[in-house]
Amino acid sequence: SQELEQSPQSLIVQEGKNLTINCTSSKTLYGLYWYKQKYGEGLIFLMMLQKGGEEKSHEKITAKLDEKKQQSSLHITASQPSHAGTYLCGAAAPLKSTFGDGTTLTVKP
């Protein structure tokens, strides 16, 4: 099965700072999801990357998939309290999509 490892597990940043979350797959990815989850709530779709080297942005969040399609990074520029939550990466698959354990982001005002 395809395993995803996210790092760091948790992150505390000062408002206005930039940050990066990494997601590494044990196998080549068909595609990669990024979702955001606020505590006790559902999952919000951020973006999906499918091509090696692809980069997408959603407001101040940018994610990139490496050329080998085994690693993705999610970068937040000028973090705000609204960015706080847990970020999950997921391996897109036709039948069994798997997800990392998540990175919990705290933004201090």
Place this chain on the structure above:
Amino acid sequence: NAGVTQTPKFQVLKTGQSMTLQCAQDMNHEYMSWYRQDPGMGLRLIHYSVGAGITDQGEVPNGYNVSRSTTEDFPLRLLSAAPSQTSVYFCASRGTGGGTGELFFGEGSRLTVL
């Protein structure tokens, strides 16, 4: 457009009781799935379905049953609840056309088994 609707949002059961978590989607999606999420962990796939009448097991299927009689509905049944099944359950659906598009998630059902 309601998307993916899960009921109930909260449920408390005693060990050995049975219940069904309901999931319905109004997007005419062929693919539907159930995940569970435990504290500090990601999502683990329980069961999935690629269309009415077709279901298969995911990563953690033991203790759960599913059926898919219509395109819209994909209920998850716990026949004899155990404390280890205390978790948050998410239903997700996706359209066809390549098989790797966006997964649309419900808002979750929080289950506690005493």
